[in-house]
Amino acid sequence: DSGVTQTPKHLITATGQRVTLRCSPRSGDLSVYWYQQSLDQGLQFLIQYYNGEERAKGNILERFSAQQFPDLHSELNLSSLELGDSALYFCASSGGVAGNTEAFFGQGTRLTVV
Amino acid sequence: AQSVTQLGSHVSVSEGALVLLRCNYSSSVPPYLFWYVQYPNQGLQLLLKYTTGATLVKGINGFEAEFKKSETSFHLTKPSAHMSDAAEYFCAVSGGTGRRALTFGSGTRLQVQP
Numbered sequence: 215d216s217g218v219t220q221t222p223k224h225l226i227t228a229t230g231q232r233v234t235l236r237c238s239p240r241s242g243d244l245s246v247y248w249y250q251q252s253l254d255q256g257l258q259f260l261i262q263y264y265n266g267e268e269r270a271k272g273n274i275l276e277r278f279s280a281q282q283f284p285d286l287h288s289e290l291n292l293s294s295l296e297l298g299d300s301a302l303y304f305c306a307s308s309g310g311v312a313g314n315t316e317a318f319f320g321q322g323t324r325l326t327v328v
Numbered sequence: 329a330q331s332v333t334q335l336g337s338h339v340s341v342s343e344g345a346l347v348l349l350r351c352n353y354s355s356s357v358p359p360y361l362f363w364y365v366q367y368p369n370q371g372l373q374l375l376l377k378y379t380t381g382a383t384l385v386k387g388i389n390g391f392e393a394e395f396k397k398s399e400t401s402f403h404l405t406k407p408s409a410h411m412s413d414a415a416e417y418f419c420a421v422s423g424g425t426g427r428r429a430l431t432f433g434s435g436t437r438l439q440v441q442p
Contacts, residue, residue: 216371247429257418257432270429304371308428316362317430319371 217241220305220320228328232293235323239286239307245269246288247308247317248280252301263288295327330355330421334433342441347391347406349436351419354400361402362420362430363393372418378402389413414440 217240227233239246248260250273259272263282274280277295282288292299302324306317335350353359360379364372376387383395393404402419416437420430 216373218371245428249430256434257430259429259431262429272429306372306430316374316377317428318374319364321371 216318216320218305218307218318218320220303220323222323223321224324224326226326226328227295229295229297231295231327232291233295233325235290235292235303235305235325237288237290237305237307237320239288239305240318243307243309243318244286245308245317246282246286247306248274248288248290249304249306250301251304251322255301257304260290292325297327300325300327330359330423330431332419332421332431332433334417334419334436336436337434338437338439340439340441341409343411344408347404347409347413347438349404349417349419349438351393351402351404351433352400353402353419353421355421355423357423359421359423360428361393361395362422363387363391363402363404364418364420364432366416366418366435368415375404375417409438409440411440411442414438 219238221236244265247262251257260274262270280290302322304322306319308317331354333352362377363375378395386392391406416435418435419433422428
């Protein structure tokens with residue numbers, strides 16, 4: 215158990231809809247990262263939050279957004295969903311922006327867009 | 329900019345044989361290097377990491393990796409494969425103060441034959 219909790223584990227929704235994925239980081243970790251894993255794109259970094267503020271952006275679509283709340287949990291919002299958004303979405307957490315602590319990953323949310 | 333190349337999307341070894349999974353990286357700053365393992369329907373688990381110092385790093389489950397700057401490589405090895413090692417393995421790089429998101433390779437699926 216990594217200590218990172220993601221909900222829900224599975225999500226099936228229709229094209230055009232909006233969903234919210236939730237992540238609770240390990241106790242004490244300030245950084246949260248979101249990654250997307252798909253067969254054609256592999257594992258891609260989407261966005262990082264540190265202590266409530268956006269810190270780095272990767273290949274995140276404009277239809278996607280995220281936030282980190284005062285209790286440090288994070289949500290990833292995906293809107294106007296397309297079939298190609300079907301993927302496994304991982305959240306990871308770590309202790310800080312810099313330094314050499316590793317990222318711990320949650321079990322992921324498997325999103326299926328039909 | 330950073331990138332990771334994993335040579336061989338599939339590797340098959342016999343139980344008890346040497347495991348060698350190859351990883352080459354590119355980084356414009358001193359890299360932090362990681363190997364993660366993913367079992368079916370699970371998240372990513374850290375096997376080992378290199379940040380600074382000793383170039384031969386030991387991880388969990390008998391795995392080790394050697395950082396070779398001159399070859400820009402970070403190959404993962406295990407002297408004797410076990411059936412339970414069958415999984416997908418990802419090499420990843422991060423670097424630069426203030427940004428610790430991971431850039432992943434495309435992964436190598438390890439099969440262990442009895």
